[in-house]
Amino acid sequence: MRCKPCGADAVIEIRRHRVAFCRDCFLHHCQEQVRRAISSHRMMGHSERVLVAISGGKDSLAVWDILLDLGYTADGVYLGLGIGDYSDTSRTYAEAYATARGAHLRVVDIPTEHGFGIPDAARATKRVPCSACGLSKRHLLNTAALDGGYDVLATGHNLDDEAAVLFGNVMQWHVGYLARQRPVLPATPGFARRVKPLIRLGERETAAYCVLKGIDYIVDECPMAAGNRHLRYKETLNEIEDRSPGAKAAFYFQFLDQMLPVLDDVAAAERDLVGTCSRCGAPSSAEICAFCKLVEKAAPTADDERQIG
Amino acid sequence: MRCKPCGADAVIEIRRHRVAFCRDCFLHHCQEQVRRAISSHRMMGHSERVLVAISGGKDSLAVWDILLDLGYTADGVYLGLGIGDYSDTSRTYAEAYATARGAHLRVVDIPTEHGFGIPDAARATKRVPCSACGLSKRHLLNTAALDGGYDVLATGHNLDDEAAVLFGNVMQWHVGYLARQRPVLPATPGFARRVKPLIRLGERETAAYCVLKGIDYIVDECPMAAGNRHLRYKETLNEIEDRSPGAKAAFYFQFLDQMLPVLDDVAAAERDLVGTCSRCGAPSSAEICAFCKLVEKAAPTADDERQIG
Numbered sequence: 001m002r003c004k005p006c007g008a009d010a011v012i013e014i015r016r017h018r019v020a021f022c023r024d025c026f027l028h029h030c031q032e033q034v035r036r037a038i039s040s041h042r043m044m045g046h047s048e049r050v051l052v053a054i055s056g057g058k059d060s061l062a063v064w065d066i067l068l069d070l071g072y073t074a075d076g077v078y079l080g081l082g083i084g085d086y087s088d089t090s091r092t093y094a095e096a097y098a099t100a101r102g103a104h105l106r107v108v109d110i111p112t113e114h115g116f117g118i119p120d121a122a123r124a125t126k127r128v129p130c131s132a133c134g135l136s137k138r139h140l141l142n143t144a145a146l147d148g149g150y151d152v153l154a155t156g157h158n159l160d161d162e163a164a165v166l167f168g169n170v171m172q173w174h175v176g177y178l179a180r181q182r183p184v185l186p187a188t189p190g191f192a193r194r195v196k197p198l199i200r201l202g203e204r205e206t207a208a209y210c211v212l213k214g215i216d217y218i219v220d221e222c223p224m225a226a227g228n229r230h231l232r233y234k235e236t237l238n239e240i241e242d243r244s245p246g247a248k249a250a251f252y253f254q255f256l257d258q259m260l261p262v263l264d265d266v267a268a269a270e271r272d273l274v275g276t277c278s279r280c281g282a283p284s285s286a287e288i289c290a291f292c293k294l295v296e297k298a299a300p301t302a303d304d305e306r307q308i309g
Numbered sequence: 310m311r312c313k314p315c316g317a318d319a320v321i322e323i324r325r326h327r328v329a330f331c332r333d334c335f336l337h338h339c340q341e342q343v344r345r346a347i348s349s350h351r352m353m354g355h356s357e358r359v360l361v362a363i364s365g366g367k368d369s370l371a372v373w374d375i376l377l378d379l380g381y382t383a384d385g386v387y388l389g390l391g392i393g394d395y396s397d398t399s400r401t402y403a404e405a406y407a408t409a410r411g412a413h414l415r416v417v418d419i420p421t422e423h424g425f426g427i428p429d430a431a432r433a434t435k436r437v438p439c440s441a442c443g444l445s446k447r448h449l450l451n452t453a454a455l456d457g458g459y460d461v462l463a464t465g466h467n468l469d470d471e472a473a474v475l476f477g478n479v480m481q482w483h484v485g486y487l488a489r490q491r492p493v494l495p496a497t498p499g500f501a502r503r504v505k506p507l508i509r510l511g512e513r514e515t516a517a518y519c520v521l522k523g524i525d526y527i528v529d530e531c532p533m534a535a536g537n538r539h540l541r542y543k544e545t546l547n548e549i550e551d552r553s554p555g556a557k558a559a560f561y562f563q564f565l566d567q568m569l570p571v572l573d574d575v576a577a578a579e580r581d582l583v584g585t586c587s588r589c590g591a592p593s594s595a596e597i598c599a600f601c602k603l604v605e606k607a608a609p610t611a612d613d614e615r616q617i618g
Contacts, residue, residue, distance in 0.1 A: 170479050170560075171549070171556060171559070171560050172559060172560070172563055173560070173563035173564050173566075173567040173568050174567075175567045175568060175571060232552065236545060236548070236549065239545070240480070240545065243541065247480060250480070250481060251479075251480050251481070251482070254481055254482035255482050257482075258482040258483075258484045259482050259484060262484060262571065262572065262574075262575060263571065265571075266571060
């Protein structure tokens, strides 16, 4: 197999693009896909300060690396989720990358600052851990971006992530969630702009990017996510993609092009419903926001665990 | 396993409803699901004349049988598609049911009346046979309903069919098709009202209905449909349903409840685009309708085949 742009020996094939690349052309391809995502969705400008959400995994380190290579002023923020060894190890990777790259990484540790970890939150809410984790991340990453005076918060959601979330929202027709599933969520009162520069890259590509660029990342999936619905939807989409290469990208990008414009009114109506949390001042459609409610429930559970332990 | 309504030995379990039935209660359940579909979607009244599209398969014979049992004035129409033995056999089942039930079956034979069969149409258009077959059925069933002075055309699309079509339209975000995927398509100039009374029954249930009611039907799938995308989408949905019973019904009915209202404007805009075919007078958004174009292409191909044969 030959690299399409330069004719050298290829190291990776991307079936949905019917193309193969050598190392250097592949790294350039990834950068180019991020550049195109940023430009076609008007995600951000070079004069803006970017905060990148860093988990220590392949996607977040790849997006940070590419943004820095593209000349963006981008700091990272790592959220400690209190998931035992997994959190300790992932923090090590995040910090190692920042040090090696000479980049600035902020750290927000949920157990230290809010008195609970994700396992406590799952026990306290009696719901799947990913639910408490997602809402904590949304809240705390947004707070970190606003408090740090950043113009934009970038996350490492890739094509596979976005397609799987879309699939889940479609299977249950959460129209409000569908209306909000955009590559750019504009800044609104209390919310920093949020952007997803990796939507044009699959997770196999972000993994290959890190390997070829020599970036070490935590390979293990989060132990709390094992067997969750999101991962099953990824498998289903992968089976469809295997039979019809390109189907996954078509599913996601056709949604952006064809369906989202129809949902503009729904998105506007949703935004109008948002008020302010009476406790922390964050945007919320209820009197007390979901994160403050979670803290209220989860912190005492964490105390109980410590006493029993 | 016990029948939930009466406590007798059950013969069938329906996992998504978490219920099992004996023969009689199951037949009543099927009738009840059709009654509810008709009533909640205001499909038709008892004073209206119904034409049922009959393929000789389980779904079309089940819907005809249930509509007759519910007291509707319902004739059948069988379309001969010119698919060799498959068409001959399926016609036999359709006619045998009509005779046994004392019901009236109209027959429209495409090769006799239009000079081609579906295999010719597939060759002529160089597309999958299901594409030519679908458009021929839509056109000719509608014509049969209008010519016969029927108020409404009923088809045997079941929950599995509708969910798989929805899945296909979602995978490619055909917003226009999504807007039109309704259990009732109201009559518009040139179109009879079309209704799908089986949307609350899965194909396993329509098959069981026919077996328990002693209705013989053609069991084989159409040989031209083997391996098509629609059947693959059914498999994918079945895998999801196996893991989460009820997921398929939620996918379809949440679409009707949550998404279709958002698509009302799209549906209205689509209807406004429809004009009239200059050749046959049927509704069409082009000057010549898709069926007339198909006849033009496919009939000479059929002639060639006959000469070679």
